[in-house]
Amino acid sequence: MKIAAGDWQLELAPRRGGMVRALTRRGRNILRPMPAGSAEPFESACFPLAPYVNRISHGRFEWEGTVYTLPPNHDGQRHPLHGTAWLGAWEIEAHGAHHVTLVHHHKAGADWAWSFTLHQTLHVSPSGLDARLELRNTDERTMPASLGFHPWFCRREVTGIAFDARAVWLADPDMLPTATAAADTLGDWSRGASLERADLVDHCYAGWDGTLRLSRKDGDVLLEGYATPFLHLYVPPEQDFFCAEPQSAMPNAVNMEPPVPLAPGATSGIAMRIRSA
Template identity: 40%
Template sequence: MLRLAAHGWELDLLPNLGGSIGALRHHGQDILRPAPANPTDALQTACFPLVPYVNRIANGRFRFGGRSWRLPLNFGDHPHSLHGVGWQRPWQVTEQGEDRATLALDHPGGDGWPWPFHAEQQFRLSGGGLAARLRLRNMADEPMPAGLGFHPYFPRHADSRLTTRVSAAWTADITQLPLARVAPDHFGNWAEGDSLSRPALVDNAHEGWAGDARIEGGGLSIRLSATGADGLHLYIPPGADFFCAEPVTHLPDAINRGGMDSLAPGGDMEIGLRIFLA
């Protein structure tokens, strides 16, 4: 574990566990859901990177560059490939200071993703909270599809509310692939602020995100903002003491639906994330 501390903030990083965040605290109070002692899976952590694609690729199959590709199914008995490869690989610490750190991942190609890439996460603490950046560079000699996201877990309390603006939401089938584009308030009146105590599972994509969200509850008002990501995926499991608000660059299965970026050889893309107190 690598710990950063500055301005009353503490950030625990878990480079060997998918380049994840283990905890984010302000004066000892958890801002993100903390990982348990000795976590063994990035899904147990406070946040992990989504690279080089976001969410699901249906049945791990797609066509790109005139060829058909098949990815390994990397999430137990789930029928789709999930969240890329970065969350299941160790990252290297390439820079470290009291208030900042950089983690890097070099993927040689194959073994989960056909194209080689270089990914980098930069973290910095200031009086204004946490700022993070996730960058991706295509190291192949041909174009590759690409997408990025962050997967933060926030504590959820009985009085927790989410306020944010999106232009639309997507319903999903039983395996969580998008089905139909619906009104932005289909799962909650987020524009006016709505309770995070939902009667049924929410695991749904939202598009046209304004890039800013407020999370209130438990005596805190947390702000989430992002750049380079116009999607927000919400994961709100009933009865759990956490929920996820994930800034992302594309919808689930976008690679099969014409909605995923393509990076030229040597091309880069990046997203930024800030978590702070309002």
């Protein structure tokens, strides 16, 4: 399925994982395009994170007096990762030339003990992409809930990125957060910095101000997050992509800084915009 407006075009895989397959501006890749025929989320251009973001340490956490243990949910991962929605089935609820709304229903089970419904709305305008997530607790119990987007940006045209945050979470060898440090510990992104580096960055920035600028040879692009005070930055050495993930919570949040409880029938939402600067 494709939707488009002006210079922007979005291609998505609406049934599996709510995945975006490609996002282009004037025919040039803004997000890394997904290989033809692939159904692997780690090869996608973007997917939603819900009802938790990033990793939960060994899948174990306590919530309202009960201990829960989640199994690993992807090959090669020691810890459950990115929630359940990115691996689940979705339905098309509404669509038009410029927009689509997808819905995912989760039934309580071993991978997440609470039922919920997640809506993802994608809208393309002449200025770019607007994406929204809304999660509704359809269970009878209060649940922890956090949301995020996982865009994989095409790195080829990008000469640097710039953003402001209050601090960065340092991480152990499993990339689980351990302690906060000054935001410029891994590089002064506030001044703008190149992505060409020998070390791996896979860290969460707290107190993100909601804007990241991608300096591109064909015209700058802005990533903007709403209700997303955390930005997870993933910059692997010598790859043709990087990830900048707007999130409502940090990795392993249920064991570190638990999210606000989501009551039965209540909703929580975030938004992301990728647009021309």
